[in-house]
Amino acid sequence: MTSVNTSCDVNMTVWETTINQLYTYFYLIIFIPGLLSNTLALWVLCRFISKKTKAIIFMINLTIADLAHVLSLPLRIHYYIQHDWPFGSALCMLCFYLKYLNMYASIAFLVCISIQRCAFLLRPFRAKHWKSRYDVCISIAVWVVVGLCCSPFILMRSNSGSGSQNKTCFKDLPTRKLNLRTAVSMMVAAELLGFLGPLIIIGFCTYLIVNSLRQRNQNQQSTSSTRKALRMVRVCTGVFLFCFAPYHINFLLYLMVTQSIITNCVAIQAIRLFHSISLCIASLNCCLNPLIYYFLTTEFKQQLQQHGSSVLRGRLMSMESTSSFPE
Structure with a gap:
């Protein structure tokens, strides 16, 4: 039995090194593209799109959620390279919190985008009387609800009780032991409210739009707006499934590992590895998410191309003026 435990400890040490490298390289790869694309998207959405319909307000909030997580990546990269956290416990917990806040805020706003595009397509007269302040109020409510629902992720983590409390962060934070009832409640809430519920809503929106498209095809009506709405909802569904399904599929098993319900060494390694990958x-x-704005939002593409070309022309004229000399 001792030899088995020793082998498991050695394997876990190798696993820790592998996961640290995975996080380091992955965050390095996505940091610059994520920062540039979301900064540009926020600039275009806020400055050049005066028509705050077609889920623009929700897209702005989605971009803010992405930027909050992206801006925390340098600190994560530092930790996984140096294996040291000198920035204090408060900043550690904030960065840890932003990861899950971004995940569930993104899910919520993808749902809001899908619902609004579907509702405005099926009820075009209601869209004409819809006010931007309604979307603002909905967005505030989403941030409050998601913020409160994500708090258990940091409450069940503890960076106190050891002499190295300011030296560890993120995946190395110890996990509080929960009673069975609390653990089951967290699992059910995360899976139902954070994954299955949104998946059902987005799927239902897709069904309604597809059904509307079929009816309009039969009646030989114009289907341009319908096809655009369908593409938007389908892409939201694709991003939702690709980005968030792996994590929620593994969430139940990972919580069982943290609560020492699963004790098999091989199973623990596989679950933790898949958790990190997810x-x-x-x-x-x-x-x-910025690809949604560019490829599926006509106003965004037009404004980006228009102002991007004007900036390029300005730079070319500036270069010509500085390179020309009087004879």
Whole structure:
């Protein structure tokens, strides 16, 4: 039995090194694209799109959620390279919290985008009387609800009780032991409210739009707006499934590992490895969401191309003026 435990400890040490490298390389890869694409998206959405319909307000909030996580990546990269956290416990918990806040805020706003595009397509007269302040109020409510629902992720983590409390962070934070009832409640809430519920809503929106498209095809009506709405909802569904399904599929098993319900060494290694991979995949939404704005929002593409070309022309004229000399 001792030899088995020793072998397991050695394997876990190798696992820790592998996961640290995984996080380091992955965050390095997505940091610059995520920062540039979301900064540009926020600039275009806020400054050049005066028509705050077609889920623009929700897209702005989605971009803010992505930027909050992206801006915390340098601190994560520092930790996984140096294996040291000199920035204090408060900043550690904030960065840890932003990871899950970004995940569930992204899920919530993808749902809001899908619902609004579907509702405005099926009820176009209601869209004409819809006010931007309604979207603002909904966004505030989403941030409050998601912020409160994500608090258990940091409450069940503890960075106190040891002499190295300011030296560890993120995955190395010890996990509080929960009673069975609390653990089951967390699992059910995370899976139902954070994954299955949003998946059902987005799927239902897709069904309604597809059904509307079929009816309009039969009646030989114009389907341009319907096809655009369908593409938007389908892409939201694709991003949702690709980025967040792996994490929620593994969430139940990972929680069982943290609560010492699963004790098999091989199973623990596999579950923790997949958990880390799924978190990396979830972080990809920071780079994928701007593609929704560009390829599926006509106003965004037009404004970006228009102002991007004007900036380019200005730079070319400036270069020509500085390179020309009087004869």
